[in-house]
Amino acid sequence: MATQKDFDKKEAIFAATLELVSKHGFHSSPMSEVAKQANVAAGTIYHYFKSKDDLICALYVRLKEKTTETLLKQDDANKHYRERIRSFYLQNFRYFTQNPKEFYFLEQFSNSPFIQAIPRQDLQRLDQPIYDFLRKAVFMQAVRDIPPKIMISMLLGSVGSLVKLQLSGDFQLTSSDIEQAFFACWDGIKRQ
Amino acid sequence: MATQKDFDKKEAIFAATLELVSKHGFHSSPMSEVAKQANVAAGTIYHYFKSKDDLICALYVRLKEKTTETLLKQDDANKHYRERIRSFYLQNFRYFTQNPKEFYFLEQFSNSPFIQAIPRQDLQRLDQPIYDFLRKAVFMQAVRDIPPKIMISMLLGSVGSLVKLQLSGDFQLTSSDIEQAFFACWDGIKRQ
């Protein structure tokens, strides 16, 4: 079926882009290489994406959606907020250490001028689910009344740093290290 | 004096590179533009740097050294560790929000495959002063016995996230927000 084939090609292009960009960076990932890796012709990419920038931005959005969904899917509203946030933190660490390509791509992208090409409201939409999750925690008085944006920044900044540390190969983090790191964060944001 | 002139040219090239790369990214900062911005001929850059990569790596090392030095210069060994770490955290925030070009450059660089071009031991040397500072804090039992690498990751991850938030323009952080964020961190790492 054509639709399935389209899907496959688009997927293949995304996968190839992720592979190459995460390893070599944006400008060392020519479209011709992406095409080769995806087993399509160079021109074919332009049936699915307007330009290289468009492809990269689309991949960013896609990965953001996917990771956010994955990370919140396992949330269990019946548990205590501490447990839910702990689980979110740990999942985050696990997900990215197990999917380093996605981590590298997202970090690279969000620290590059590329990100300015994404409309602000789209960026907001991508963060919305996590944002909602934490705002509710504040509302439920599970955590201190810190603006959710700050809280996200702190949590994700912390976990992101740890992922980077782990992936650098300089340092093997044990699960106790992660727990410890989480509780350090938690002690910082929990309602005393 | 020749030495002064050399210094000026090299400085001008560094400044131009910082300006352009922080604004447009590595690959949207051609050497010809760097030269124009620095008021030198394109070829002149190659008297000071072997290649574009070399220039960018040299600038990274230089900025790292400068910021580390600046951030630790104001450390007062007579104060309590809480105060010293607080000051470090706050200075960090202040320095980077006031020097956004340096922040963007460093973030972009350290999240790009470029960083692999810097020998591991050089990277270690750049982080050594901060590392020493925190290791001593652990040794003095001022903070919990968390591996310093993790502690650095958490502190800098946290403050980096806040700087990004502030610079994004989405959110105006008050100094009370920063204090709050610091104390959250501190509560996490202090010896209870």
Place this chain on the structure above:
Amino acid sequence: MATQKDFDKKEAIFAATLELVSKHGFHSSPMSEVAKQANVAAGTIYHYFKSKDDLICALYVRLKEKTTETLLKQDDANKHYRERIRSFYLQNFRYFTQNPKEFYFLEQFSNSPFIQAIPRQDLQRLDQPIYDFLRKAVFMQAVRDIPPKIMISMLLGSVGSLVKLQLSGDFQLTSSDIEQAFFACWDGIKRQ
């Protein structure tokens, strides 16, 4: 037909390179000029050749093959060796005086460090047919038992010098001059 078009483009690039290099030398024949002369875009050359060096080496191999084939094609195994070698000598002179571009290109190439880029066994393969022709003459006791490599050197050195003399415009060689030069060579190598 695509294959024909490819052939045409590659041929046009070869012809343009021969034209320019024979007239101006390697380094005064920029790729941009080659492209212009061949009526293709600069980038197109790189579909057919990896680099400028690759193009030039490929052209050398091609011309060597073509001239060797041309020179041996007219050989008539029924004739006496004296006649066959005479014919080879005369053809050689005629071919290169009538195709000065090829002569200048080949001379330039084989006297430049470029030639070291061609694997030794490839060079040997190119000379093999002439080598075989002369070795057989030795074997048949038509000529003295001089190592064929030396004999080739002498014959081709002699005729090459004459071609250079003729093309220099300093001196108009008559066909009697060439005959005379050949017989001088022949008297030197024939079995007495």
Place this chain on the structure above:
Amino acid sequence: MATQKDFDKKEAIFAATLELVSKHGFHSSPMSEVAKQANVAAGTIYHYFKSKDDLICALYVRLKEKTTETLLKQDDANKHYRERIRSFYLQNFRYFTQNPKEFYFLEQFSNSPFIQAIPRQDLQRLDQPIYDFLRKAVFMQAVRDIPPKIMISMLLGSVGSLVKLQLSGDFQLTSSDIEQAFFACWDGIKRQ
């Protein structure tokens, strides 16, 4: 003494140019490298030579003069022409196999478009001594009445080919090979 110093510098520049050009070719021998190798500043070369082309042409003329002089110096007018020409041939072979840099430089130069930069009469002047030597041999009826230009071409073409063969490393020529080659030539040009 200044004059001596000048001489030394100019010599050093010539020596450096010969060294580099014979090994790497004209366009892989930048003036900056020549300067380094000669232990002078880049600008200094321009006190002695108008341009790179000028330097290379001057070196050509110089080497031509020197080799011609060397080769004719040992001529002994008392001997038979056969002996004198034999000696010239053998010296030629010996000189260039022992001075491969000069051989490679001269071959490269005389097969490149560079040579067109040298006025025709200068070229003639350089060849004049050898030309005279052989013309006299014709006049004395020692050799056949072949135009001296052709005779030079044949002799030098022959010996040049052998030098190339020897220097290529493919083939070790014995002194008997050279003798044989000379007598082949001689049989070709001697008055029967």
Place this chain on the structure above:
DNA sequence: TATGAATGAGCGTTCATTCAT
């Protein structure tokens, strides 16, 4: 005379993008 930092035109090459098939 000697220096070598500075110049900038010009090079070889890449690669995002197009378009005839």
Place this chain on the structure above:
DNA sequence: TATGAATGAACGCTCATTCAT
């Protein structure tokens, strides 16, 4: 829709040459 040869602007970089010292 899919192809991939072709394009050519733009890049990083070299190097012959100049000139203030």
